[in-house]
Amino acid sequence: MELRHLRYFVAVAEEQHLGRAAHRLHISQPPLTRQIHQLEHELGTTLFDRTSRGMELTDAGRVFLTDARHVLELADQATERVQRAGRGETGRIDVAVFGTGIFGAIPQLLRAYRRDHPDVRIVLHNMTKEEQLDALAQRRISLAFNRLVQPTPGVVSEVLLSEPLFVAAPSDHPLAARTAIAVAELEGVPLVLFPTGLRPNFIDRAREMCLAAGFTPTVVAEVADVVHGIALVATGGGLGFVPRSATNLHLPGVVYRPLYDTPPPTVDLCGVYRDDDRSPLLAGLLSSMRNTAPTIGDRTGR
Numbered sequence: 001m002e003l004r005h006l007r008y009f010v011a012v013a014e015e016q017h018l019g020r021a022a023h024r025l026h027i028s029q030p031p032l033t034r035q036i037h038q039l040e041h042e043l044g045t046t047l048f049d050r051t052s053r054g055m056e057l058t059d060a061g062r063v064f065l066t067d068a069r070h071v072l073e074l075a076d077q078a079t080e081r082v083q084r085a086g087r088g089e090t091g092r093i094d095v096a097v098f099g100t101g102i103f104g105a106i107p108q109l110l111r112a113y114r115r116d117h118p119d120v121r122i123v124l125h126n127m128t129k130e131e132q133l134d135a136l137a138q139r140r141i142s143l144a145f146n147r148l149v150q151p152t153p154g155v156v157s158e159v160l161l162s163e164p165l166f167v168a169a170p171s172d173h174p175l176a177a178r179t180a181i182a183v184a185e186l187e188g189v190p191l192v193l194f195p196t197g198l199r200p201n202f203i204d205r206a207r208e209m210c211l212a213a214g215f216t217p218t219v220v221a222e223v224a225d226v227v228h229g230i231a232l233v234a235t236g237g238g239l240g241f242v243p244r245s246a247t248n249l250h251l252p253g254v255v256y257r258p259l260y261d262t263p264p265p266t267v268d269l270c271g272v273y274r275d276d277d278r279s280p281l282l283a284g285l286l287s288s289m290r291n292t293a294p295t296i297g298d299r300t301g302r
Contacts, residue, residue, distance in 0.1 A: 003075055005039045006068045008032055009047065013065050017054040088280030090119040095285075096127040096135060096144040099195065099202070100226045101269050104245025105161060106145050108296045113288040120281060130198040136274055142282045144272040147243075148200045156275045158286070161293040162266040163243040165209075166256045168229070170236045180260040187215040190238035193222050194229040202267065206241045209265050230254055243267050 011021040012032070022029040040047050047061035057065060084090045097106055110122060125141060132144035133152060149157040167186070169176045175185065187210075193203045203222060210217040220238045223229050226249065229240050234251045247256040259265050271289060273282060 001039065001042055003072065005035060006072055008035045009039055010065065010068050010072065012036060012048065012055050013057055013061065016056065021055075084119070086280055088120075088282075088284035089117060091281050092121040092123060093143070093279075093281045093285060094123045094125060094141040096125045096132045096141045098127055098129065098132065098145070098225075099147060100243045100246040101145050101147075102245075103226075103248040104243075105163065105269050105293075105296060106245075109160065109289045109292055112292040113285055116288060117284060120284075128195075128197050129201065132272065133198075136272065139274075142273060142277060142279060143285060146270055146272055147202055147267055148205065149270060149272055150198075150200060154275055155272060157270045157272050159268045160271050160289055161296070162268050163245060165259050165265040165267060166242050166244060166247055167259060168233045168240045168242050168246070168254055168256055170233060170239075171253050171255050172236075173239065175239070176255045176257070178257055180258045183209050183213040183259060183261050183265065184215070186210065186217070186239065187213070188218055190220040191217050192229050192232045192238040192240040193217075193219055194240070195225045196222050197224070202241075202243075205267050209241070213261075243269075245269075 008021070008025065011024050012018060015021040015024060018029050018033060018036075022032045025032065036048065043060075043064070045060045046058050047064060048055040049058055081090065095110070114120070114122060125135070127135060127141075127144070129144075129146050129149065132141070132146060133149075133155065135141040136144060136155060146157075149155070151157075167175070167181045169181075175181055175189070191206070193206050195201055195203070207217055221232055223232060226242060226246050230242070230246070230249055230251050232238065233240050234253045236253075241259075242256065271286065273286070
C-alpha cells in the first residue's frame with residue numbers, strides 16, 4: 001500500500017463518483033478504478049458499494065476513511081517539516097560562545113535571528129577557543145564566536161563586526177576623571193590583561209596597541225576571562241582594555257572610558273565555522289548575522 005492509494009481512496013470517498021474523483025486527481029478513470037480494486041484486494045475487504053448513484057462507502061470503508069485521512073495528514077505534516085528543515089526554518093543549531101561578546105554583540109546577533117526563525121532551537125555552549133576548535137572538528141557545534149583565531153585548515157573565521165576599545169579603570173584612579181584616554185597615557189600604568197589560553201588572543205591585541213604607542217605594557221596580571229579581569233580592576237589592581245560589549249558588565253568601583261587614538265583602536269568579533277558545513281541552518285544564521293551586524297555595530301554596549 002502506498003500513499004497514492006490512500007489519496008485515490010479519499011478522493012473517491014469524498015466525491016462519491018469515479019469520474020469526478022479522476023478529474024480531481026488529474027488522471028483518467030480506468031487507472032483509478034484499477035487502483036481502487038487493488039487496494040480492496042490488498043485489504044481483503046470491499047470499501048465501496050457500486051450503485052447507480054455512484055460510489056458509496058461500506059462500513060469498512062467508513063472506518064478506513066478516518067484512518068486514511070489521518071495518515072495523509074501526518075504525511076503532509078512530515079513533508080512540510082522536512083521542507084522547512086531543508087530551508088533552515090526549523091531544527092537545532094549548537095553555538096559556542098566565550099569572552100566579552102556575550103555581554104553585548106552576540107545576544108543582539110542571535111536575537112535578530114531568533115525573531116525571524118522562531119522554530120529553530122539555539123543551544124549555547126560556553127567554551128574556550130581551544131574547546132571551540134575541537135568541537136567544530138568533531139561536529140558537536142556548528143558555529144563559534146571569538147575574537148582572534150589562528151588560521152586553521154578547514155575552518156573559516158569570518159569577521160562579523162569590529163568593536164571600539166575602552167579602558168576599564170577603578171573609579172578613584174586619576175585617569176577615571178578623564179572623558180577619554182589615549183593608549184600612550186597608559187605607559188607605566190599597571191594593566192590587567194585577559195584571556196589566558198590559546199594564542200593569539202585579546203592579550204596580543206593589547207600588547208600590540210601599547211607597542212604601537214611606543215612602550216612596553218606594565219602587566220601585573222593575566223587572567224582567564226573578562227569577568228575576572230574586571231573584578232581585579234574593581235579591587236584597584238590595575239586598568240584593562242575591553243571591547244565595548246564588555247562595558248555592559250557593571251561592577252561597583254569600575255568605570256569605562258573610550259580610547260581616542262586615531263584611528264580608534266578596535267577588535268573584531270568573528271563567526272567561526274567549518275568550511276565544508278552546508279547546513280541550511282548555519283547558512284541562515286550566517287546570512288542573518290551578516291545583515292544584522294552593520295545595524296548593531298554603532299550601538300553595541302550602549
